[in-house]
Each structure stands twice: as structure tokens, then as C-alpha cells.
Amino acid sequence: MPGVDIVIPDMSYLIKNKHKIKGVVITHGHEDHIGAVGYLLKEINTPVYGAKLTLGLLESKLNEMGLLTTAKLNIIDSSTKISIGCFKLEFIPVNHSIPDTYAVAIISPVGIILHTADFKIDFNPVNEKVTDLNRFSELGSRNVLLMMADSTNATKEGHSMSEKAVGDSLDNLFRKALSRIIVASFASNIHRIQQVLNLSEKYRKKVCIFGYSMRNNIKKSIELGYIQVKKGVIIEDFEIKNYKSKDMVFIVTGSQGETNSALSKVAFKKHPKISIEKNDLVIISASVIPGNEKFLYRVINELFKNGANVIYQTLNEVHASGHAYRQELRLLLTLVRPKYYIPVHGEFMHMESNAMLAMEMGMNENNIFLLENGDIMNVYSNRIAVEDRINVGASFIDGSGVGELGDDVLKERVILAQDGILNVSVVLDKSERTVKAEPVIIAKGFMYEKESDDIIRKIRIMLNEDIEKYTKTSMSISELQNSIKKRLRTYLYQETKRNPVVLPVIMEV
Ligand SMILES: [Zn+2]
Ligand SMILES: [Zn+2]
Known part of the structure; x- marks a missing residue:
């Protein structure tokens, strides 16, 4: 998609049905959940509900789009009960790879609909509590009509790794490091960043942060109380020269090998402030998103060529997924015992795997539904069924500010590029x-x-x-x-x- 910077869902159906929309509920602050909200609010300025961190991250985006003063943002937490239209909503805290993630229980006139959000069950989380299993079981006793559950890791047997275990692996690496440590991670992985800061304090190292989104998110998280760090641990780039190499830690963007990220610039000697020195230890504390392998491996190769040692996921347990594995899904199904089940979030193959798991657990095949984008599921008190379809697709946004691009502009660009x-x-x-x-x-x-x-x-x-x-x-x-x-x-x-x-x-x- 040449020249396209952002792809968002086509919202024409929502715009056509503007009068029916009472609000938007956001489960957490990841890009795939908040990235398009601003574009929606531009068309439909409906109230938005989300946790403190979620709305904090959203605010920066709305501010850039000039929508912050008009947006109607409402903070929720585990004790919030709100009414939107004929629905009552409750929020259940869950573990995920960003703090402040909530599952949503929608108490509708025909029954309870539970959306798990992106979730995992981490028995040793960092800076937060374990997914609130009591609340899920309590909802189960109130009869859940329909549950929609995260399928991202439904193909993986067992239980996802704990964030704490990642901390132990990182501790080992910090203890043995000969010189500087460079940690690349997602800017939204606040727990991971907290662990890197904790270890830096423990080993008396100073931390300098590079990359726009990383600096922004850490600043925001400290402000809102999601990251705790002693004064003086984080330093500015002009202070680096005052410290020995082995006392320095850099937290950078670029865990996916993105061309303009801090890590990529360091690898290709284009960073204005840092370059690789012998014995540097680079830790890529993230999993590579399918499709990004080529970009990341190019960066890793270059780092090795420049004399660094690079640790990435396949070599070491330096990353834990934020999504439930099969054992966690089984636990949730056991607690909630929904009548109907819709696997969500993931490719079709992951949702299929999630559906099979529910069947293995004794759920009736006829009560499990695999949906595709655009299917309209109607929910009644005694049955649920796909009874309609709408056209869905993507809208392409050109970052230069000209706004939305038509399909034909994109086709033209592809022809220009190819022919x-x-x-x-x-x-x-x-x-x-x-x-x-x-x-x-x-x-x-x-x-x-x-x-x-x-x-x-x-x-x-x-x-x-x-x-x-x-x-x-x-x-x-x-x-x-x-x-x-x-x-x-x-x-x-x-x-x-x-x-x-x-x-x-x-x-x-
Ligand atoms: Zn997420
Ligand atoms: Zn997600």
C-alpha cells in the first residue's frame, strides 16, 4: 500500500446508523483498540468509556487530531457500573501486556453478554492483581448468555509465561552484562519497562530512553502512576558521557525492526546520539509479529556485525505473550459456563482452534459460532443467530494529512510502483x-x-x-x-x- 500510513476499518455502516450509537467502550490502550477511535469521533462524537491509562493514551492521539476539547471521555474501573442505552455495564480487571485492561460484562434485557477483552491469567503479574477470577465465577452464577473470548493463542497448549518469569530472565542478563544494555520493547509494554527500570535500580545503572512513542508512553505512565521509578534513575542523553559504559541502560523503540525506530537507526549507524560499542548487549524483549521477521532480522544481523551480542525471544525467555493459552481459556470457560460462545480476536484459524477447545470441554457444537467481519449476530433470550451481513473493508489514511484515500488512488500508486x-x-x-x-x-x-x-x-x-x-x-x-x-x-x-x-x-x- 504505497504511501498509506494508516489502515482503519471502513466506518460507513456506523456513520449511516449514527442515531443508534450510544457510546464506545474500550477495553485497553493497545493500538489495535484505540488507533481508529479518533477517526470515529470525528464523524460521531459519542461518549467514550475506558480505564485511566487507556484514556490517557487515547488523549495524546485526540490532542494531535484536535479533538481533545470536544471528546466526551469517561473513566471506568473495577467498581464502575454504568448504563448505556438499555444496557448496564460492569468491568472485570484482567491481565494483559498493558496495564488497566478490563473485560466487559454487558447486562442486556435478554441476558448477560461477556467480552473477555485481550486477556491472560498471570499468577505472578507486575504492579497489578491476578485476573479477577472471582468476578468471572460470580458472573457465571448469574448465568452468562454469551461469552466472546480472545483467541490469539488458542493454538498454544499449556499456560502462558508469567511476566515475573521474564523479569527473572532479564535479571540474569543484567547481572552478567559486561557493558551497556539496550532493551527494545513495545512502547505500550509498561510492565516490561517497569521491570527494566527495577533491574536498573538494583544494579545501580542509569537509564536513557530513545524513540518518540517510548518517551511519550513512559512519561504518561509515570504521570498517571503506572510506572514507579526513583528520581535520578532516568537521565537525559547529554548526561550519558558522565557515566561508564557498564552503568548505562537504553530503552528503545524498534522491537519489530521498524525502519525509523531508534534500534534500527542504532544498528545502521544513523542514530545521532548512540552507536554500537563492543560488548553491548541488545535485548529484544518482544515477539516478532508475523510479517515483520525480515525487517527485524536485518536489524539483528547488523547489530551482530557491529559487535553487539543480541538476545531475542527464540534464544531466551525475554518476552511473555499477553494472550491466554489453552489452559487459561479452559479455566475461564469452566468459571463462566456461558450458554453460547463466540471466539474473537485472532485469525480465523485461531478462532477455529478456540471453538474446538470449547467443544472438547463438552459445549454443544450448535452453541458455538465462528463469525467473519461483517456478520450481524442477533442475540435473543433463547437463541442467537447470524441474520444479516454488512459490507466491511478498510479505509486508507495518508499521513501527509490529505485524509482518506479512495481505492482507485491506491490502485494507481500500485501501478506506478510496479509498472x-x-x-x-x-x-x-x-x-x-x-x-x-x-x-x-x-x-x-x-x-x-x-x-x-x-x-x-x-x-x-x-x-x-x-x-x-x-x-x-x-x-x-x-x-x-x-x-x-x-x-x-x-x-x-x-x-x-x-x-x-x-x-x-x-x-x-
Ligand atoms: Zn491488546
Ligand atoms: Zn488486541
Whole structure:
């Protein structure tokens, strides 16, 4: 998707049904949950409900979009009970890879609908309590009509690793480090950042933070009380020179190998403040999101070449997933005992796996539903069923601020990128119907150097033929333009097996 910076869901169905929307409830502050909220509020300024950290992170985004003063933000926590339309909502704290994540129980007129949010059950969490299993079991005793549960890790047997165990692995690495330590992680992984800060305090190291989102999130989290750190542990970049290498820790963005991130710049010697020194230890404390492997491995290779030692997930337990494994899903199903079950969050294969698990646990196959985006599930007191469908898709946002791009703009960009462009300019004398100057031909991105001379010569001949026709007949300018376009496209396809954009520009003087 050339030139597209953000892909968000197509919201036309919501906009069409604006009058029915009473509010937006956000379970946690991850990008895949808050990233598009601003674009929705721009169209429908409905109340938003979320926990303190979730709304804190959202506020920065709304501020950048100029929506902060008009947005109606409402903070919720585990004791909040609110009514939205005919629904009553309760929030149950769960563990995840960001603090302040809540499952949502929707008490509807036909029964209780429970959405687990992204969750895991961490018996040794950092800075928070274990997923509130009592509340889930209490909801179970009130009869849950429908549960929708996170499927991300439904293919993985066993129990997800505890955040505390990651801390132990990191402690080992910190203890043995010979020189500087560079930790790359998701900027939203507040628990992980807290552990790195704790270890830095423990081993009397100073911490410097690089990367826009990392600095922003840490600042916000300290402000809101989600990160605790002693004064003087975090230092600014100009103070680094006052400390020995083995006393320095850097927390950076770039755990996915993103080109403009701090870690990537360090690896490719483009960072203005730090470069790799011998014996540096780089810890990539994140899992690589499928599709990003190539980018991350390029960065890892470069770090090794520069003399660093790099620790990543496959080598060491330096990351724990934020999503429940199969044992955790079984535990939740046992506590809640819903009548109907819809696996959510994950690829179709993960949801399928989650559905199989529920069946293995004795749930009736007819009570489990696998949905696709766009399916409308109607919920009644005695049955649930997909009874309608809407069109869904994606909207493409160009970061330069021009706003939403149509499908055709994107298609054009793909053609330009893959097949190139041919531009021919012709200057004609309008009154005398003659050529004022030799046509200019510019070809970009579809020919080899050595074949281009022949092709350009042939294009010139064809152009002259068309122009001659124009000078000798009553052909109009637009007819001339169309003829040039058509003939050149056919010819170029024959010669190059490509379909470049052909752009004839005819100027009349
Ligand atoms: Zn999440
Ligand atoms: Zn998510």
C-alpha cells in the first residue's frame, strides 16, 4: 500500500446508523483498540468509556487530531457500573501486556453478554492483581448468555509465561552484562519497562530512553502512576558521557525492526546520539509479529556485525505473550459456563482452534459460532443467530494529512510502483495546427537501459504519425490525446509486458 500510513476499518455502516450509537467502550490502550477511535469521533462524537491509562493514551492521539476539547471521555474501573442505552455495564480487571485492561460484562434485557477483552491469567503479574477470577465465577452464577473470548493463542497448549518469569530472565542478563544494555520493547509494554527500570535500580545503572512513542508512553505512565521509578534513575542523553559504559541502560523503540525506530537507526549507524560499542548487549524483549521477521532480522544481523551480542525471544525467555493459552481459556470457560460462545480476536484459524477447545470441554457444537467481519449476530433470550451481513473493508489514511484515500488512488500508486510511467509532452500551435517543438519523452520505472533507446525511437515515430494526422485533419486535441495514449499503451505492452501509466500532455500556444 504505497504511501498509506494508516489502515482503519471502513466506518460507513456506523456513520449511516449514527442515531443508534450510544457510546464506545474500550477495553485497553493497545493500538489495535484505540488507533481508529479518533477517526470515529470525528464523524460521531459519542461518549467514550475506558480505564485511566487507556484514556490517557487515547488523549495524546485526540490532542494531535484536535479533538481533545470536544471528546466526551469517561473513566471506568473495577467498581464502575454504568448504563448505556438499555444496557448496564460492569468491568472485570484482567491481565494483559498493558496495564488497566478490563473485560466487559454487558447486562442486556435478554441476558448477560461477556467480552473477555485481550486477556491472560498471570499468577505472578507486575504492579497489578491476578485476573479477577472471582468476578468471572460470580458472573457465571448469574448465568452468562454469551461469552466472546480472545483467541490469539488458542493454538498454544499449556499456560502462558508469567511476566515475573521474564523479569527473572532479564535479571540474569543484567547481572552478567559486561557493558551497556539496550532493551527494545513495545512502547505500550509498561510492565516490561517497569521491570527494566527495577533491574536498573538494583544494579545501580542509569537509564536513557530513545524513540518518540517510548518517551511519550513512559512519561504518561509515570504521570498517571503506572510506572514507579526513583528520581535520578532516568537521565537525559547529554548526561550519558558522565557515566561508564557498564552503568548505562537504553530503552528503545524498534522491537519489530521498524525502519525509523531508534534500534534500527542504532544498528545502521544513523542514530545521532548512540552507536554500537563492543560488548553491548541488545535485548529484544518482544515477539516478532508475523510479517515483520525480515525487517527485524536485518536489524539483528547488523547489530551482530557491529559487535553487539543480541538476545531475542527464540534464544531466551525475554518476552511473555499477553494472550491466554489453552489452559487459561479452559479455566475461564469452566468459571463462566456461558450458554453460547463466540471466539474473537485472532485469525480465523485461531478462532477455529478456540471453538474446538470449547467443544472438547463438552459445549454443544450448535452453541458455538465462528463469525467473519461483517456478520450481524442477533442475540435473543433463547437463541442467537447470524441474520444479516454488512459490507466491511478498510479505509486508507495518508499521513501527509490529505485524509482518506479512495481505492482507485491506491490502485494507481500500485501501478506506478510496479509498472512505471511514460510521459510525453507535445507543444502545438493552435491557429496554424503545427508543431512548435520536438516532443519530449520521459519514461520511468519499466524499461532496461539497453532496450530503452530502441523503444523511445519507436515511440517518437508513433508520436509523429499521430501529430501528422492532427495537422492534416480536423482531429481535436482530446482525440489526439486519446489516440496517443491508446497506441502507446498497446505498443509498450507488446514490448515490455508491462502497463505503465501513459500520460500525454499536449500544450497549445
Ligand atoms: Zn491488546
Ligand atoms: Zn488486541
